Amino acid sequence: MLFYEIINDHPAEDPALICQDKMLTYGEVREEVTLWAAHLQSSGVCKGDKVGLFSKNCNEFVIAYLAIIKAGGVVVPFNFQLAAPEVAYIVQDAGMRVMVTRQKLELDAALQECGCGPLKQLDFEDLRQPVDRGYEDIAMDDNDNCTIIYTSGTTGHPKGAMLSHRNLVANAKDFTQRVLMYSSDKTLCVLPMYHCFAWTVSVACPLLHGCCIVVQENYTLAEALRLIQRYEITQFAGVPTMIQMFEKGADSGQLASVRFFISGGASLPQKLAKDFKKKFGKPVQEGYGLSEASPVCTVNPAEKIKVGSIGPQLPNVRVEIRDEDDRRVASGTVGELCVRGDNVMLGYLNRPEETAAALRGGWLHTGDLAYQDEEGYIFIVDRLKDMIITGGENVYPREVEEALYHHPAVQENAVVGVPDKLRGQAVCAYLVLKEGAAATKPQLRRFLMERLASYKVPKYFFFCEQLPKNGTGKVMKTALRENAIEDLVNRQN
Template identity: 45%
Template sequence: MLVHQLLYQGTAESIAFHGNENITYKQLQNEVIQYRNFFHHAGIQSGDKIGLFSRNSVEFVYSYMAVVSLGAIVVPLNFQLTIREIAFIVQDANMKHLITTAKMELEVSQLIIEDIKTTLYSGKCQQAPALPDNYSPNSPCVIIYTSGTTGTPKGAVLTHHNLVSNAEAFRSILPLLPSDNVLCVLPMYHAFAWTCAVLNALLCGASITILDGFSPKETISAIKDYHVTVIYGVPPIYNVLSRMGEIEDMSGMKYLVSGGASLPEKVARQFFEKHGIAILEGYGLSEASPVVAVNPPLKPKYCSIGKALPGIEVRILDARGSDLPPGSVGELTVSGPNVMAGYFNLPEESSRALKNGWLHTGDLAYMDTEGYIYIVDRLKDMIIANGENIYPREIEELLYAYPGIIDAAVIGVPDKLRGQAAQAYLVLEAGHILDKKSIREYLQNNLAAYKIPRDFLQVDALPKNQTGKILKRVLRNDSK
């Protein structure tokens, strides 16, 4: 199956999108055909790289599906990027056209969404030819540029088969019914929202409620007004919903899935204690379309990302590439039909990431005897003090449990005696005062001495990307 064929899984008169005006599956299919004709008229051909710059909207879905139905390749863009950052991707991807909500100072042909909408039914665009019957599902569908938390963004090339197989595997663990309504509040340019909130919903013939961003009141209103049953969110969203959402707001929920960043145990437990619903933590990365693992709804485990999806294999490897037994920490590697074809025009980077058919995630993890996976930390975030390994997440989980701390990040900083030492950045609730001595004593009762941060710094907020992942690279740069 090709990605755009997912549009035909729902019954014609069923609602595909909820909003001020509901859109049926038949209307969705017709709109994509009109967009497809327009894009073909504009010169978009199979194999072209086409940028897509838009906040969450039905027009994002129409444009994406129309482009890939022509055999072209979508390059979704983070709408928070600066012109300089967008210009890099335009050039790196060899972009032919950019579909955008507003014209930008870029040297690329631009198709403005509002202009497209006024032209669709003008009769100027003839019907675009169908893709050949032998068009391969292994053809590139999208190039997703990584968030750049480690430096220059790289474009992960995902095929139609990568995306569809991931949606199918995800469905087998968290099946939806046509009566389900999925909230898409995370940005569609991100693989988590696109595969889980859009593709998986379409595959199941369910409906989608689109919000163009997260605001607590608007989100809670949408949940109530449109009878949302499934949410895909990031930890900060669940933290807010735990504090602001009423019990009746969440009473109709079927699944609450968290990804994008590690879900603190404190947030998960507080949510369950208030609403009686378990947040199912999962794990993925753009290079894996993105979902690798998720907690099964009948038996979730705190602090675990769950089990690998069906058809996906995971291994925990040591530095020599040997498999480690349950409970031992090593690098998480992934193999399966969801794993990317490679990084666009970066053969050496692709070879480093894909070794012998296994995607090396750069994440340190261990597996228990039941197959549940636990992310310990990023390999690059591990701190080595006097030859001892320190995993920041272990310290962060304890800090989250300390009264008054609402956000925490631990990084490694140079230390003349030990090589590296831990340093903690803390965000406190209003009215709380940083008491370094008390926090240090608390940690000393729970951690070995070498793991105790050298210093504790209070900040107003931690730098994060759009999915709520803390940008430790920024903290490291600021600490120099």
């Protein structure tokens, strides 16, 4: 099955999407997707072309995503929080010539600085207009590249995980074998659709089963509660921060219609999971995934949830804990979490060496340390990488460090994650300034806001005379994280 075909067989009159109280049926969505696909083809999109998609959550995001694929293109969703230079890098790396946007972006200077060729932007209004030519069916295979999800790499540059039609469809089918969905269900999509977790769990899975998706553009507790009650939402997926907001600010009656709550994107604190269950009488089903696996690999089944665990492997997905020699370890032994299945990516765009390393031995190596109990439930222990997860968004320290090095006053810097009650982790930067130079925290924030998405900008800045280093000159980030916790306790703001 090709991914855009998941909407084909549902009754035309059934509700598919609701956003800002405007409803589209499955029949209307199919018509719009075909029209927009014809527009894209008339604009020169051919099979295999990389087409950007830049928008906040809305009905049109779903239509554009499916239309790009139906036109033969490969959809590249953008995090709408990215700054212009970050967008330009992805445009260049993907060899992109066309981008679909809610509103056209000011990218000329950033694209020119990157050495990019011309980029044609089509906004939603452009794609709604009548088109002279009809849609031309494109021969495609389910192993063809369908989407590219850009995820930060250890070098600080984003790398594109290429996912096929089969990857996306298989993950939606496998997830809903564990978490059942019915055509009568209504899903609240509050997570950003550009994010792989949101796209699979809150969009692809419901569309596959003919559910109705109620779209929330920006998450606020008050609006989420209003939508849940007005539309009698039965399914909710979010990051722990959202679960925490429910636990603090909602009463049990306001969430009575919701049949299940899924949490992902960051570790769910055990106390929060227990407090939520106690207050609402419903558990939170924590799962785990990564973009390279479309993304879901594990999730707790409703019939048996283990607090602190990310659950057992999904049906048709194999998860093993392996040692440094790529051998499977015994239950209870910590090793690297590795994944195999139809959900695993084709590889990284333009990065054959990194692809080979990530997929060595036929297994996706996640870079996460975990152990598995005797019942197959998996527990994340730590991350091999230094990645920071703040509010469900991935931040790689090297990217922030590289941006800070462009500041004229910065001699050295190192970025680490520190615990944060609201977001799970916060970004913290340590800086050594050049002799005689000066910089203030507000100045540094303003400097970075022009170069990075806001969630990547450090919440905390500490100035020091030198960074802790080992004998080879490498910054000891474990020691730095320990220092950061102590400094946060003692800081005077």
